[in-house]
Amino acid sequence: MAQQFGHTWWGRAWVDALHDRARVDPNRLARGRTYARQDRVAIQSIDAGRITASVRGSRRLNYRTSIGVRTFDDEQWARVVEVIASRAGHTAALLDGELDPGVVDDAREAGVELLPSRNDLKPHCSCPDDALPCKHAAAVCYLVAEALDDDPFTLFALRGRTREALLAELREHRRTMGRAAGADDDPHDPVVDGLAALVAAGPQGRGEDPGEVARTAWARARRPLPVHPEVPAAPGTPASWPDDPPDDAPFDTPGLLILATDAAQRAWRQLRGDGDSALALTRDADLVRRSAEGIDISRPLGSSIGSVGRGSADLTHRALAWRFGGEAGLALLEEAPWRPPLAVMAAARAAVEEAGVSPSVITVNNNRITGPGFQLRLSRAGAWWRFEKHKGRWEISAVPAESPDDLLAPPT
Numbered sequence: 501m502a503q504q505f506g507h508t509w510w511g512r513a514w515v516d517a518l519h520d521r522a523r524v525d526p527n528r529l530a531r532g533r534t535y536a537r538q539d540r541v542a543i544q545s546i547d548a549g550r551i552t553a554s555v556r557g558s559r560r561l562n563y564r565t566s567i568g569v570r571t572f573d574d575e576q577w578a579r580v581v582e583v584i585a586s587r588a589g590h591t592a593a594l595l596d597g598e599l600d601p602g603v604v605d606d607a608r609e610a611g612v613e614l615l616p617s618r619n620d621l622k623p624h625c626s627c628p629d630d631a632l633p634c635k636h637a638a639a640v641c642y643l644v645a646e647a648l649d650d651d652p653f654t655l656f657a658l659r660g661r662t663r664e665a666l667l668a669e670l671r672e673h674r675r676t677m678g679r680a681a682g683a684d685d686d687p688h689d690p691v692v693d694g695l696a697a698l699v700a701a702g703p704q705g706r707g708e709d710p711g712e713v714a715r716t717a718w719a720r721a722r723r724p725l726p727v728h729p730e731v732p733a734a735p736g737t738p739a740s741w742p743d744d745p746p747d748d749a750p751f752d753t754p755g756l757l758i759l760a761t762d763a764a765q766r767a768w769r770q771l772r773g774d775g776d777s778a779l780a781l782t783r784d785a786d787l788v789r790r791s792a793e794g795i796d797i798s799r800p801l802g803s804s805i806g807s808v809g810r811g812s813a814d815l816t817h818r819a820l821a822w823r824f825g826g827e828a829g830l831a832l833l834e835e836a837p838w839r840p841p842l843a844v845m846a847a848a849r850a851a852v853e854e855a856g857v858s859p860s861v862i863t864v865n866n867n868r869i870t871g872p873g874f875q876l877r878l879s880r881a882g883a884w885w886r887f888e889k890h891k892g893r894w895e896i897s898a899v900p901a902e903s904p905d906d907l908l909a910p911p912t
Contacts, residue, residue: 532638
């Protein structure tokens with residue numbers, strides 16, 4: 501599965517801003533994602549208004565790449581500080597190393613945009629590509645999301661305020677607010693105390709500076725997404741059936757246990773937010789789902805391969821499609837070849853060649869690009885799928901991606 505960028509809401513918001521608001525060339529972003537995933541980027545520093553990095557391209561020497569970021573003036577920073585300090589929840593979240601989602605919205609209402617928008621990013625690269633940004637600069641933009649995941653203060657640092665300066669300003673603003681409210685600088689204000697402690701701790705309070713975070717984040721194992729505290733760590737085990745079902749029931753005791761276990765697992769995934777009930781599936785599609793998930797399909801409700809008119813090889817073929825794409829994977833198997841725009845397929849072919857595949861062994865036919873042992877298909881829904889040939893049959897071998905670059909191995 502292709503690595504996604506942004507595992508916190510603010511990291512994802514940075515990536516979404518690149519896609520939707522900064523109006524960066526989407527083709528360059530796709531190539532940049534591939535470079536970032538191939539560990540080609542070494543970020544050297546993240547400072548006020550500038551990110552600098554070294555990016556390994558296709559040539560022997562690395563490219564020197566930088567991204568300029570528009571910084572805020574003092575009047576804009578005063579509004580940002582007021583927005584954060586005026587709500588205890590905003591400030592308390594920063595004390596815990598988090599960024600409250602309302603901060604970005606409230607700052608926007610105050611006329612300050614924390615996330616990048618059009619003309620905020622100024623890329624520069626020593627490569628010969630004159631696109632803005634080139635794929636090397638786009639790769640650096642994605643790696644910044646990793647730094648943001650690990651420390652939300654990186655976002656403020658890019659806009660021109662160091663962690664210590666921002667915390668000190670927040671503390672002073674909170675104290676001023678307290679005096680104005682007649683609190684006479686209450687020494688027991690936990691927010692002020694917490695800000696004071698973080699200011700005193702300095703950069704060591706977070707353990708790493710933003711540049712170091714960015715250099716090491718990609719090498720570390722990604723943290724799992726948070727699970728709601730009320731969701732159990734694993735699905736429950738169904739209770740034992742006290743008696744055998746009636747002779748005329750469409751299931752036996754082991755079959756009923758299989759069905760109940762499957763239902764518990766689906767309900768658990770729904771609670772976690774990473775699955776659905778599957779109740780709307782046709783009998784054929786549900787048989788494929790259960791086969792893909794390793795559930796015994798011979799017992800529950802009298803299911804069998806023959807009951808839906810398919811052989812074991814075809815069921816295996818469809819189960820593989822389900823494992824990688826669910827219902828969309830099944831639909832792709834039924835989708836007839838079609839003719840996408842020539843420019844789309846030309847760009848995809850160029851990506852395959854850059855991944856190290858010789859042009860002499862690449863063929864393009866309708867929505868399909870075929871190379872040695874693999875095939876990329878563009879669905880009518882706009883997703884790219886990778887197939888690999890097994891026993892003379894093309895089988896889906898990866899989850900879908902929005903760009904063919906995400907389905908190609910790095911060049912050797």
